[in-house]
Amino acid sequence: MPSVIRRFSSLPSDIHKFQSRADEQWNIHSKLISIHGRLRRARPQSGGDMSASPNDSTEETTAVFPPTYIVIQFSRHIRTTALVWLVDKICGKRLDGGAELLVRKQPHHDGEGLTLHVSASKIKFLEVAEELELRKRDKCGLIREFTVSQLDDFLEEGMHVDDLLTTAEKQYIVRHELENIRALKEDDQVPGYPAFRLYEGQSIVQVCLHWKLLDRMYPLHDQEALGKLGMKWYWALFRKQPFEEIRLYFGEAVALYFTFLGFYTTSLLVPMVLGFLQLFLSSESIAFFCVFNVLWVTVFLEVWKRKCSELAFTWGTIGMTSLDEPRPNYHGVMGIDVVTGRYQPQFPRWKTNARLYCASLPIVLLCMVGAFFVMLASFWAEEMIIHMKKLHGLEAGGLLVLMPSILYSAVVFIMNCYYRKLATFLTEWENHRTQSQFDRHRVTKLVLFEFVNNFMSLFYIAFYIQDMEMLKNQLTVMLIIFQAINNFQEAILPLLIKCYSKKVTKALKFDAILGNKDNEGSSYIRKRRPTLIHEKDSVIPDHIPALEPDDPRIELAIAEGEMENYEGTYDDYLEIFIQFGYVFLFSSVYPMAALWAVVNNILEIRADAFKLCCLYQRPMAKRVKDTGAWQRAFEAVGAMSIMTNCGLLCMSPQLRRLAPSLTSVEWVLLFVVLEHMLLGIRHILHLVIPDRPEWVRVALARINHQSKQALKNERTIKNRRHLFRRYNTVHASLNHND
């Protein structure tokens, strides 16, 4: 365990004794003999270079392999030197740049690439958990950073050491270790591929995924846990979602999304009830509801921010900053990190900012303007056609009027695809240090573009054409039909595809038993993910221990490998965001919007849950502390809703009828004043509602205080010897002067 030794090198030497005692202890803790045995046999591996001692491997192959956390599929065409090098890196010692992980190959057939099951020893998990500063709840209920030496503090009565880390955390640890395999000074290229250059500190796995030397890398589902989760979640339509279980299984990012969706849906009940009331009241009451609605949005977002910080504190992610552990694709000159003193890639912040503001920002603005003109063009075309129809009396071309809308939808779809790639590329190029920063900047870029595509046409109808009936119809279509299609697309369509692909899998399995090569199933896989052109299939070295041929994980790995990849919460948030815009930007015109939104969201929660559990590959757990760019996006729409609603009120004929003596200018001024007052109140609410609840602030202050005290004490102890020595010297020299 070199990392542990390195970390504790400043401590007295008996810490090592303690360390071995503790290791022993874990054995004792594990009462089940099978686990006991597995642990004993697995441990030597964690520190040992497996490929260097192929003699052990025969023994290893017979040992029970711990649960697979990540499956890696190698390209079938990867050159053998590169393959061996990569596997060595994965299993190798930390000092040699390895990740010290445990691997098993899947029994393979010619014509198939190597599929590797990756896991880690218990000690490795605990070690990395400490390194990553994972925060866990200790016996006293205090949430603090986990340390190996305090293991016992974190084990509640009767809790097994295996249960300390959740499967999401273990999977996160394995992935972190895989992605953290970085090129050493001597690794200037991928062996066998002189064209694939490496620089020191680059994440090797990322490079191999980029060059398609690795086909894919995905975690495996835990079928038992998944079944339990499903019963509590998507099969229980009107029960509270099991947020804690979701987090333990899918990680913080997914849990936060579902918490947000739930919170948002509950909060929507208020505007929904108000929308109902409006049906029975006079149309003059519209102004009151409108004012209430926009203030409600502000309060909702502020309260969510507070809730978010509570969750982040409980999950131990509240301390995440932009100076944390860099994400795998972050590149730069390797150097000593000023904060942690670790050896990490360094990239000056001003360069990132320069790229962001001088290149990305203008490009994004240009794209937005472009999208805006495409939108205008579609409206012009529609007008032209209507005009021509009237002029020439074309009767047959009834569908022709719909053409611009259909064409516009198609163009938006294509634009979106390309823009997404552009945004990802630009954000990657900006080279943000942490995953949160990367996500934030990518989402910001995407949201700006989506805003133009989704809302600009409504703005055009509302404020340029000023046709409220058309706006109302448009909103109804969007909120009911659009969302229904979306749910169908998300949950039911993939289910159909899955049924189809199950047949495919069965065929595949059947073929695998018969030993047939080049069957339909595997060619289907290869078609979807073309590898780079390499000469011939690679030879898979024999010294890698294999799983038993009857291991159930093999079938699971194959089945889940074919599932679609869940690309993060972006699309899900986007859906809520667009709905949020529809509901609140024009709520004074269409107060029933909230009702449709609530109906949709109740379905959406379960559809998303089902989708995530059954249709997608298990997503990689991601740690987040807040909704990031989405919070700002929602806030921006909230502010905009004040403006649009005041504008709509100002134009509403019902209200104007109330005071016919007022001139147009006076009406405009009246609503400008109302709008400014609302914006002012919004700002005051923003200032007055603290971002963090009192208890979180106090808890953080306490941790901060304790750390500061500890630093003082440490310095006291460290300096004592030094001070004694120095004082004696001073003594002598002064005496001499006397």
Place this chain on the structure above:
Amino acid sequence: MPSVIRRFSSLPSDIHKFQSRADEQWNIHSKLISIHGRLRRARPQSGGDMSASPNDSTEETTAVFPPTYIVIQFSRHIRTTALVWLVDKICGKRLDGGAELLVRKQPHHDGEGLTLHVSASKIKFLEVAEELELRKRDKCGLIREFTVSQLDDFLEEGMHVDDLLTTAEKQYIVRHELENIRALKEDDQVPGYPAFRLYEGQSIVQVCLHWKLLDRMYPLHDQEALGKLGMKWYWALFRKQPFEEIRLYFGEAVALYFTFLGFYTTSLLVPMVLGFLQLFLSSESIAFFCVFNVLWVTVFLEVWKRKCSELAFTWGTIGMTSLDEPRPNYHGVMGIDVVTGRYQPQFPRWKTNARLYCASLPIVLLCMVGAFFVMLASFWAEEMIIHMKKLHGLEAGGLLVLMPSILYSAVVFIMNCYYRKLATFLTEWENHRTQSQFDRHRVTKLVLFEFVNNFMSLFYIAFYIQDMEMLKNQLTVMLIIFQAINNFQEAILPLLIKCYSKKVTKALKFDAILGNKDNEGSSYIRKRRPTLIHEKDSVIPDHIPALEPDDPRIELAIAEGEMENYEGTYDDYLEIFIQFGYVFLFSSVYPMAALWAVVNNILEIRADAFKLCCLYQRPMAKRVKDTGAWQRAFEAVGAMSIMTNCGLLCMSPQLRRLAPSLTSVEWVLLFVVLEHMLLGIRHILHLVIPDRPEWVRVALARINHQSKQALKNERTIKNRRHLFRRYNTVHASLNHND
């Protein structure tokens, strides 16, 4: 040194040995024999209860007393029991609730109250410096919390231990110790005054000041340092202000004010140059300048925020939070503080918030509305008089037209006096925990009221009467005449008063030598600060050591006691704030305003400096981390300036002439759009410019990381023994099960 012992009680016992070694060391450090002797004789006092051992006092009186940091004037009528009790508290042992300070009485004459010079021993200073977590720059240039045990780390080459703490810091420490003398459980009343109830944990000195048992408490000037500072500061008109020296002498709050004033004045040069340019350009360029101006305001405030955080980091105040050491007047049930674990008064936050929002806020709003109506009344009266003059052809009543304005000024002055008391009372009643919070809420209340008084009439002229010439004249008068009067009032008038009062002091001194009682001077003092009605003069106990009759400090204490009290930076900030409003709220009407502001500010800096150094009592040093409520007040005016300037532009006939074809509604809409764009840009600038510069963020993250590591290490060490013990137990029980 009980507090040191208490603090180190968790450390091994040899720390005490070390402590005494270190004490010894300080003696050796002090090479001057006189200081050496003073230190040796002074030390026993720091821990000893002086009044309990009156035998020592004869020896003590002959010793050289360290510099006086605070002078306390007792009421001449205070009952002797109360006086003795108070002096005992000041000198008493910490365990008995005392402050362990050194005192000397001024040689007194019958009919005068006791005047006490308060200082502290060197060890006391260092001890409290550690307790207050003062941050100092160490030898490596790193700013971190001072600890006694690391004293040597903070002493640069050739630096004496006496020079480690600045006079401002020492004075701050003495004051903190005085104000931190809190009533014990047995102190249920002030002895001799059954009516003056005390509750546990109340600040005794504050109570005595409140009931006028103490006439006043003020720090003494350090004439030598003051002379040096003055040469560099108010006598050097065009040189950079010596900010670091100001901080060392007057403390952070005053230094921050002067830094802000300097920064603001420098920044004003840009609008000044633009204002000049506008004189030579066509009146249509007004819109461009206006837009530039409002954006400049935003950038200026954002950059100042960054600068503020740099200063706060360098000064070691950046970590101040609302959970810090409570201010002396904070009251509540004594209890264990959840953050620090210390025994401190506790007052639930929700009560403070309830008082703030349910009582203070409505009262303040009511006062604002009241002030607004007074303003309206003055305008109505003026109109009435003009109207009547025209109607009745009154020729003689030329001055009558000015009457409402004069009357209004008088009413505002009186309202201000009462409102100030109300605001202080309300804020005190809200019971905020820290001084910064208290100041912030008090300033917010005051600023809201001042805003109505100072700007509402201009808003009325600009947007209701819409007379731009009148507005311009009003602004000129305010900016030139008003500010000139202000400077005269601030610097020259007090100088005249001082000359007069010097004569008084001389007379007083003459009388003092002759031993005359009830002379003109002392009766003058008594007249200004009437004490509560008490029966007869108190008897001053003899056991309090006295200063030598020829000690120069006696004269200084008397002279400075007569000087006016500097009531904090509030009035100075208010002046800049009002000027800022005049310059930017209506900059499109009167672009030359910036020039007058710059001229005034250059004078203002030196006048304020002179005032502070020569005319006022030395202010108590106050630690701040930012400009608090002022930052928000300036930001609010910045946002408002966008609205007012867009409004003024919209009304300007020059601009309207540019596009005569536009209707009124279109003009209004055009400017609403412009205003929203500017508000949007302002918000984006606010988001994009980080509040803290990169280097501060990194430095804070590093400190945070180090503390967290230290906490981990500490826990590791602490838990080791515990773990060993527990593991053995578990071992045994498991073996038993086997």
